Amino acid sequence: MVEKNCTGNEEKRSLSFVEQMVEGDLAAGKNGSRIQTRFPPEPNGYIHIGHAKAICMDFGVADNYGGVCNLRFDDTNPSKENNEYVDSILNDIQWLGFKWGNLYYASDYFQQLWDFAVWMIKKGFAYIDEQTSEQMAAQKGTPTVAGTESPYRNRPVEENLELFNKMNTPEAVEGSMVLRAKLDMTNPNMHFRDPVIYRIIHTPHHRTGTKWHAYPMYDFAHGQSDYFEGVTHSICTLEFVPHRPLYDKLVDLLKEYEAENGHTPDYRPRQIEFNRLNLTYTVMSKRKLHTLVDESLVNGWDDPRMPTVCGMRRRGYSAQSIRNFIRSIGYTKFDALNDYALLEAAVRDDLNKRACRVSAVLNPVKLIITNYPEGQTEEMIAVNNPENEADGTHTITFSRELWIEREDFMEDAPKKFFRLSPGKEVRLKNSYIIMCTGCKKNADGEVEEIYAEYDPQSKSGEEGANRKVKGTLHWVSAAHCIEAEVRLYDRLFSVENPSADERDFRELLNPESLTVLNKCYVEKYLAEKKPGDFLQFQRIGYFTPDSDSKPERLIFNRTVGLKDTWAKINK
Numbered sequence: 236m237v238e239k240n241c242t243g244n245e246e247k248r249s250l251s252f253v254e255q256m257v258e259g260d261l262a263a264g265k266n267g268s269r270i271q272t273r274f275p276p277e278p279n280g281y282i283h284i285g286h287a288k289a290i291c292m293d294f295g296v297a298d299n300y301g302g303v304c305n306l307r308f309d310d311t312n313p314s315k316e317n318n319e320y321v322d323s324i325l326n327d328i329q330w331l332g333f334k335w336g337n338l339y340y341a342s343d344y345f346q347q348l349w350d351f352a353v354w355m356i357k358k359g360f361a362y363i364d365e366q367t368s369e370q371m372a373a374q375k376g377t378p379t380v381a382g383t384e385s386p387y388r389n390r391p392v393e394e395n396l397e398l399f400n401k402m403n404t405p406e407a408v409e410g411s412m413v414l415r416a417k418l419d420m421t422n423p424n425m426h427f428r429d430p431v432i433y434r435i436i437h438t439p440h441h442r443t444g445t446k447w448h449a450y451p452m453y454d455f456a457h458g459q460s461d462y463f464e465g466v467t468h469s470i471c472t473l474e475f476v477p478h479r480p481l482y483d484k485l486v487d488l489l490k491e492y493e494a495e496n497g498h499t500p501d502y503r504p505r506q507i508e509f510n511r512l513n514l515t516y517t518v519m520s521k522r523k524l525h526t527l528v529d530e531s532l533v534n535g536w537d538d539p540r541m542p543t544v545c546g547m548r549r550r551g552y553s554a555q556s557i558r559n560f561i562r563s564i565g566y567t568k569f570d571a572l573n574d575y576a577l578l579e580a581a582v583r584d585d586l587n588k589r590a591c592r593v594s595a596v597l598n599p600v601k602l603i604i605t606n607y608p609e610g611q612t613e614e615m616i617a618v619n620n621p622e623n624e625a626d627g628t629h630t631i632t633f634s635r636e637l638w639i640e641r642e643d644f645m646e647d648a649p650k651k652f653f654r655l656s657p658g659k660e661v662r663l664k665n666s667y668i669i670m671c672t673g674c675k676k677n678a679d680g681e682v683e684e685i686y687a688e689y690d691p692q693s694k695s696g697e698e699g700a701n702r703k704v705k706g707t708l709h710w711v712s713a714a715h716c717i718e719a720e721v722r723l724y725d726r727l728f729s730v731e732n733p734s735a736d737e738r739d740f741r742e743l744l745n746p747e748s749l750t751v752l753n754k755c756y757v758e759k760y761l762a763e764k765k766p767g768d769f770l771q772f773q774r775i776g777y778f779t780p781d782s783d784s785k786p787e788r789l790i791f792n793r794t795v796g797l798k799d800t801w802a803k804i805n806k
Contacts, residue, residue, distance in 0.1 A: 251566040253507050257296055257468060266467040266502040270302025273466050274328070274335070275457065277309040278320035278441075280521045281536040281543045282327050284557065284578075288512040291561045292470055294333040303336035305464060310342050311456050313440040321441070323536070327544040331554045337464075341456045342442050344463055348451045349403075351459065352414060352433060354492045356395045361432065362388055363398040365412045375420075375428050382420040382428045402435050402449040409435045414449075418484065426481045430454055458482040459489055461504040469506045473570060479506045509566040515575045516726035516745075517542045518734055532744065533727075537782075539792050540727040540748050550724060551769065551779030551794030556585035572732055579795045583777070586794065590771040591619045591764075594631060594664065594709045595757040595791070597721055597775065599638040601713060602655075604669060606688045607635040612715070615665040616696065631758050632715035633666050638756045639710050640774075644685050646674060653706040655685065661706035664773060668693035668704055709773045716756040719789040722781065723750040762786060769794075 250258070261268050274293040276282060282290075297304035306328065310316050328335070355361040364371065364387045376382035399414055401407055414433035422428060432455035439445050461469050469482070486503060493499060513519060519542060527533045527541070536543050539550030547557065560581035564573050594617075613633045619626040639655070648656035655661050660670045669687040677683050693700045729745040730736055736743055757772075761780075764770065770778045770791070777794040784790040 253292060253470060253509055253566055256507055257300060269467055270297060270300045271465055271467045272297045272304045272470060273307050275307045275309045276324050278324060279315040280320060280525060281323050281545055283519055283542040285512040285519045287331060287544055287557055288561050290328060290331060290333060291558055292566060305337045305339055306335035307339040307460060309453060310340050311450050311453060314436055314438040317441050323545060330548060339464060340442060341460050344460055345447055348456055348459055351489060351492055356399060357392055360488060361414055361416050362390050363395050363412050364415050375425060378423055378425060384420050388417060404448060407435045407448055409437060424477055424480055426478055454478060454481055458486045462486055462489055466504045467502060469504045471506060471508050472511045473508045476508050482506055510568060510570045513572050514542060515572060515731045516728045518740060523740055539724045549782055550792055551777060552582050553585050553589060556582040559585060576799050579799060582795050586769050586777045588622050590769040590777055592771050592773055593758055593761055594711050595755060595772040596638040596640055596711055597752050597755045598641045599756055600641040600644060600682055600685060602637045602639045602685045602687060604635050604689050605686050609635055617665050629760050632712045634712040634714055636713040637710040638713055639708055643708050654708060660704045661708050662704050664707055664709045665695050668702060711756050711758050715759060717759055717762055717789055719755050719757045719791060721752040721755045721791050723793045
């Protein structure tokens with residue numbers, strides 16, 4: 236397939252098995268050679284990178300084959316859903332770079348689904364069961380042992396209709412009864428053993444308020460909504476494979492119902508399943524993500540350690556880097572655990588092309604250039620991005636007193652230490668070559684100040700300034716910088732696969748997943764930067780201003796280091 240990459244240039248790539256199936260359907264003329272997909276999130280939490288994989292597939296198939304992808308909120312459980320989640324999902328999809336054709340809600344079809352359920356009761360395909368959930372579960376049997384029928388399975392139609400209407404009243408007691416499809420209690424597929432299709436919920440719905448008290452189950456609303464909308468390809472993750480026969484059966488019944496009402500569209504949705512996206516050192520379970528947020532184990536859904544799209548955006552990941560990562564791991568029919576380092580590599584690769592190079596000192600110690608005139612300053616030219624000349628330059632002030640990284644000085648240095656030590660030369664980035672002449676320590680033996688002399692003939696960019704030295708250090712002027720807070724984020728969990736660990740997942744959290752550094756110093760140019768701007772702190776890593784950042788208190792988040800150090804540490 237030929238498609239455009241992030242630079243707008245065309246490139247070839249091999250087709251996924253999903254795309255091969257879609258092309259086969261197009262070649263066969265199925266559904267009038269029409270392509271329509273949908274992304275159907277439940278608004279009960281913020282979407283994460285696993286959802287992003289589904290988004291890339293659903294919208295990508297539509298984009299690549301001249302179709303349309305609609306967005307449909309599966310809002311059939313008002314006890315867990317609200318508009319906050321709706322708004323966040325809308326925002327995240329747009330940030331990822333996708334546009335939906337139409338916006339739908341499963342609640343748009345509540346009346347149609349109710350009418351269809353009534354038809355099923357009248358046709359003998361559904362009945363009201365008043366057993367407890369425990370009794371129904373016990374009667375379902377096992378995949379190798381047939382289930383036993385409910386004592387209510389053969390209720391008269393009129394009694395079922397009366398009770399179904401009662402379910403949708405304020406007086407109905409939650410859990411007192413459900414509507415079940417009457418299918419096959421001996422089917423080896425457990426989903427076929429008279430599944431529950433309606434239950435009672437009195438929590439007001441975020442769109443319909445208190446109009447409804449009985450709500451359709453996902454398996455009942457999902458395929459029917461696809462059919463109502465004209466979806467041709469219902470693309471899901473692998474856990475829905477055993478649901479597919481039920482999906483098809485209910486669509487068949489719906490087509491029969493629609494035909495009786497004079498509506499016979501010549502299409503049917505085709506369900507295709509692909510593998511979920513699982514990452515090391517994090518979890519994708521919404522229940523666990525809710526726990527992390529609700530118990531304040533993280534600082535909200537957009538905490539930069541979370542696998543949520545909004546968390547990754549706040550951390551400084553670009554939308555394109557997420558899409559590139561998803562493309563690189565591909566789509567298969569086999570679940571796998573993807574290394575978080577692959578995602579970080581995709582982020583580095585993309586940010587290398589985008590990030591503005593700036594100077595920041597996170598663990599400062601003062602450097603005094605003793606032969607530089609007091610009170611004198613110079614504006615040095617700094618290239619914003621050597622990967623893209625069009626990004627231009629900015630200036631950084633040079634003066635007699637600078638801040639440098641404490642780790643860049645060693646009084647008694649080994650031979651292969653190419654940074655600053657007495658008697659050795661280094662270049663200060665974008666400025667001069669200096670030679671260290673000594674240092675001053677406090678009573679505890681800690682270095683307080685470092686002294687050096689500069690070579691006036693070695694200014695970067697000037698003729699004759701190309702004398703070679705082995706080390707180059709970044710710096711900021713002590714009198715011309717801004718104090719900032721820097722948040723260093725790392726893996727959320729300390730074990731590779733917390734979902735597979737039998738211990739309470741709370742015990743597996745990485746205690747060093749966040750380190751906050753105060754009294755860091757950044758060049759004044761960074762005062763102009765906003766959340767979402769991509770920065771490279773030279774020699775340190777990629778960063779972005781945090782949403783908490785204010786002009787009077789700058790805060791920066793580490794997006795990712797320049798190199799993957801996690802693998803080495805955890806060998």
